[in-house]
């Protein structure tokens with residue numbers, strides 16, 4: 001059982017004050033108040049609330065929030081909504097609780113971006129142990145294929161100095177469509193591996209131990225030390241942050257360590273969902289979010305967005321905020337039954353559930369296009 005939340009959060013908030021002198025508080029509900037920002041460090045929850053309150057082309061449907069929360073009410077105890085599901089439902093994820101497994105997660109989430117293809121029927125696929133994998137899973141299959149071939153791909157000492165040709169080989173596709181952004185992946189591998197070697201002895205386990213079982217402190221360590229994780233934008237003149245890969249890295253670390261030992265993050269519920277290009281699609285499909293006609297038209301035309309575009313920021317920010325509302329509503333439904341489910345319901349587990357649901361309902365969602373961005377953040 002994790003130790004009570006307060007010491008970690010208090011320590012973190014003191015560090016907020018220390019770096020800024022005076023945190024601006026945002027009270028978003030009885031149990032959750034948040035330090036608004038340290039220098040350059042913004043809470044994605046605050047960003048999402050601000051974006052949702054000022055969004056023009058993306059609308060959150062309160063009725064949809066209520067319906068989805070009610071639908072999920074009975075799912076909360078299922079393995080699809082559990083921490084254990086991270087391993088039991090996904091054969092490519094590491095099954096061990098070990099330093100190697102943590103460094104596997106660090107490598108995977110360092111490269112966890114931009115797998116979508118121009119044409120759904122012509123894309124990068126990676127064959128591993130007789131099975132074809134696409135999208136994010138093609139990345140994991142390539143990592144495991146390299147390890148099986150004796151390539152130490154999860155070792156910072158190796159990927160810090162990989163050549164572009166070596167990266168092309170390790171992440172090669174088994175179709176004529178290569179994995180997108182392979183040059184960026186090469187640059188990020190060299191950059192991230194060098195930092196991990198120089199500052200943390202070559203292992204992400206050092207960062208996890210430095211976080212002292214606080215998800216927020218680990219999030220801050222990642223953002224402050226690894227530039228490719230700084231997933232930020234400016235919206236209506238304010239600096240907003242999504243930190244999608246940084247948050248999923250903390251969540252996957254929590255998952256691979258099974259919420260125990262160094263991974264016993266008692267403040268994990270301070271993370272948001274991870275604003276990628278799949279979650280918005282499923283939220284629109286479920287009637288929780290609605291796009292303006294102008295935005296939907298652009299999506300159907302396959303218009304490319306740039307990270308930081310107003311409509312792209314609205315899609316990501318509203319996705320985060322409506323999932324916060326779904327979590328709150330779910331907790332209220334259980335509270336009415338006299339049950340405090342704060343240990344079983346959080347945005348991480350809701351995200352995993354929705355992302356896996358989106359994977360399994362690709363066909364049902366084909367009328368709702370993803371928003372197309374080529375970037376290293378998601």
Ligand SMILES: Nc1nc2c(c(CN[C@H]3C=C[C@H](O)[C@@H]3O)cn2[C@@H]2O[C@H](COP(=O)(O)O)[C@@H](O)[C@H]2O)c(=O)[nH]1
Pocket residue numbers: 085086090093112113114115116134135136137248273274275276277278279351352355356378
């Ligand atoms: N919000 C959210 N986004 C996620 C994930 C994951 C992988 N996590 C899984 C692994 C173990 C856990 O149990 C999760 O099931 C990848 N992505 C993002 O999706 C996109 C890829 O999509 P497609 O092209 O269809 O593969 C891309 O932006 C990638 O960054 C997640 O969990 N949540």
